[in-house]
Amino acid sequence: MKRIVEWLPALAVFFLVVGLWEGLVRALHVQQFLLPKPSTIVSVFWTQRHTLWPAGWYTFKEALGGFAIGSGLGILAATVVSRFRTLGTALMPIFIAANAVPIIAFAPIFGAWFNPISPRSKMAVAGVLCFLPVMVNSLRGLNSAKPRQIELMRSYAASELEIWRRVRVPTALPFVFTALKVASVLAMIGAIVGEYFGGALNALGVLINSSAQVFQFPLAWAGILVASLLGIALYGAVAGTERLVIRWAPDTRDA
Amino acid sequence: MSVVEIKGVTKTFAQGNVTALESIELELQPGEFVSLIGPSGCGKSTLLRVIGDLTPPTHGTVTVNGKPAHRARKDGDYGIVFQDSVLFDWRTVAKNIALPLEMLGWDRERRKTRVDEMLDLVELRSFADHHPWQLSGGMQQRVSIARALSFEPALLLMDEPFGALDEMTRERLNLELLSIWEKLGSTVVFVTHSISEAVFLSTRVVVMSPRPGRIAGVVEIDLPTPRTAETRYTPRFFELVTKVRELLRSRGEHLLPEEEELLEADR
Numbered sequence: 204m205k206r207i208v209e210w211l212p213a214l215a216v217f218f219l220v221v222g223l224w225e226g227l228v229r230a231l232h233v234q235q236f237l238l239p240k241p242s243t244i245v246s247v248f249w250t251q252r253h254t255l256w257p258a259g260w261y262t263f264k265e266a267l268g269g270f271a272i273g274s275g276l277g278i279l280a281a282t283v284v285s286r287f288r289t290l291g292t293a294l295m296p297i298f299i300a301a302n303a304v305p306i307i308a309f310a311p312i313f314g315a316w317f318n319p320i321s322p323r324s325k326m327a328v329a330g331v332l333c334f335l336p337v338m339v340n341s342l343r344g345l346n347s348a349k350p351r352q353i354e355l356m357r358s359y360a361a362s363e364l365e366i367w368r369r370v371r372v373p374t375a376l377p378f379v380f381t382a383l384k385v386a387s388v389l390a391m392i393g394a395i396v397g398e399y400f401g402g403a404l405n406a407l408g409v410l411i412n413s414s415a416q417v418f419q420f421p422l423a424w425a426g427i428l429v430a431s432l433l434g435i436a437l438y439g440a441v442a443g444t445e446r447l448v449i450r451w452a453p454d455t456r457d458a
Numbered sequence: 459m460s461v462v463e464i465k466g467v468t469k470t471f472a473q474g475n476v477t478a479l480e481s482i483e484l485e486l487q488p489g490e491f492v493s494l495i496g497p498s499g500c501g502k503s504t505l506l507r508v509i510g511d512l513t514p515p516t517h518g519t520v521t522v523n524g525k526p527a528h529r530a531r532k533d534g535d536y537g538i539v540f541q542d543s544v545l546f547d548w549r550t551v552a553k554n555i556a557l558p559l560e561m562l563g564w565d566r567e568r569r570k571t572r573v574d575e576m577l578d579l580v581e582l583r584s585f586a587d588h589h590p591w592q593l594s595g596g597m598q599q600r601v602s603i604a605r606a607l608s609f610e611p612a613l614l615l616m617d618e619p620f621g622a623l624d625e626m627t628r629e630r631l632n633l634e635l636l637s638i639w640e641k642l643g644s645t646v647v648f649v650t651h652s653i654s655e656a657v658f659l660s661t662r663v664v665v666m667s668p669r670p671g672r673i674a675g676v677v678e679i680d681l682p683t684p685r686t687a688e689t690r691y692t693p694r695f696f697e698l699v700t701k702v703r704e705l706l707r708s709r710g711e712h713l714l715p716e717e718e719e720l721l722e723a724d725r
Contacts, residue, residue: 349544351540351542351544352544352546354512354538354540355538355540355544357512357531358510358512358531358536358537358538359534359557359558359561359562360531360532360533360534360561361561365561369546369557370546373546373547373548376548449548451547451548451549451589
């Protein structure tokens with residue numbers, strides 16, 4: 204019960220903003236290509252559902268694939284680097300520099316490397332976007348066990364593997380999940396922006412892009428709505444998993 | 459056979475060329491409660507860590523239960539309690555206490571029995587399924603002590619275990635620790651910089667002086683047992699506190715101003 208009450212203010216603000224949007228667009232006669240009414244977007248969202256949802260699903264799969272590959276490799280790389288210190292010292296500056304590179308600029312290149320029509324090029328964009336934050340955060344997590352905790356384990360004659368399993372991994376989990384949440388958002392961005400540079404006709408990014416080009420703005424907005432819902436769903440799935448895995452932490456309970 | 463035998467232990471840190479310990483000789487008999495006391499930088503924590511094989515001595519040998527310290531660590535001969543409780547957030551109180559038992563390969567049933575015993579010992583039975591962050595600092599430290607004692611180590615190493623607690627909690631935990639120690643008969647090495655705490659708890663107080671870390675003197679504590687809250691008001695307690703303080707003072711010229719303050723605050 205308490206949960207619903209907690210959500211009320213956010214819901215109120217949401218409906219207020221949508222209502223205001225609807226009212227202002229009507230009152231000021233804003234042209235549709237600038238900003239369609241929410242009611243128009245929702246009605247297009249419904250009438251075009253047989254186009255929109257398959258397109259959304261297609262793009263979602265690309266995002267999910269990129270998310271899985273990028274995050275998986277990120278966690279793997281962090282594990283290897285945390286195990287071999289010297290490797291870490293050699294690679295970390297490069298990773299941190301790479302983290303500052305606007306990866307999305309490479310989207311056309313990935314199109315050339317892989318078939319631009321195939322979902323693989325979008326997965327590559329999404330994957331590369333996910334990799335670095337997950338890698339950097341997981342590594343930080345794996346290295347943030349307190350020295351005293353390690354010493355305590357040593358006093359029990361624990362092997363490195365046991366210390367890793369019983370201390371380093373649980374310590375890293377909150378860091379990893381924070382990164383995965385960020386990555387889930389990046390994956391959707393990567394997949395959609397990747398599709399803006401070309402992709403299968405039934406992909407969401409292509410649909411949004413082409414509708415906008417032919418002035419079907421309500422359809423473009425409906426596409427954005429689908430993308431948003433899917434993005435929230437992916438984020439929610441990761442956050443839900445986090446709650447299942449990390450039951451102990453006081454701060455994730457209310458977050 | 460002595461539980462701990464320290465022979466000619468010297469420890470220098472390459473960084474800054476600091477001599478943390480110089481020619482330390484010390485022997486602990488079974489069931490002794492020995493406090494190491496001294497101002498910061500006297501090497502008392504380093505000595506504890508050397509005994510526990512958490513850091514190797516530069517020279518000299520440490521023998522625990524007749525074995526080299528390294529062997530003793532591998533055999534799980536000692537339990538350790540740090541200043542902060544070092545509990546694992548992802549484990550409940552009961553699971554934190556069970557951790558060393560898991561490492562020793564005890565089966566579930568045996569673990570449960572022992573954990574329940576330990577929870578009773580530190581009076582935290584009703585908090586078994588709580589997570590550490592739900593506990594007060596004093597309770598966390600009791601969990602930490604229960605964990606260190608759970609596998610009945612021959613030697614209990616405590617590095618300023620009550621240093622971060624308020625005075626009231628500290629005195630209560632002192633009493634609790636003593637009653638546990640009397641019940642279990644373990645040998646304890648206890649690092650502190652509170653003179654009254656050292657005198658109250660110990661059978662022997664080892665006074666250390668800084669730069670380089672040396673043993674300045676050893677005070678036998680002949681207070682009657684069991685010790686109670688009233689022990690702190692007896693004349694003998696004051697005499698012993700004064701004796702320890704004088705030993706610390708005799709090296710006073712080495713003290714930094716903030717260390718002076720620390721000693722004063724303890725009065």
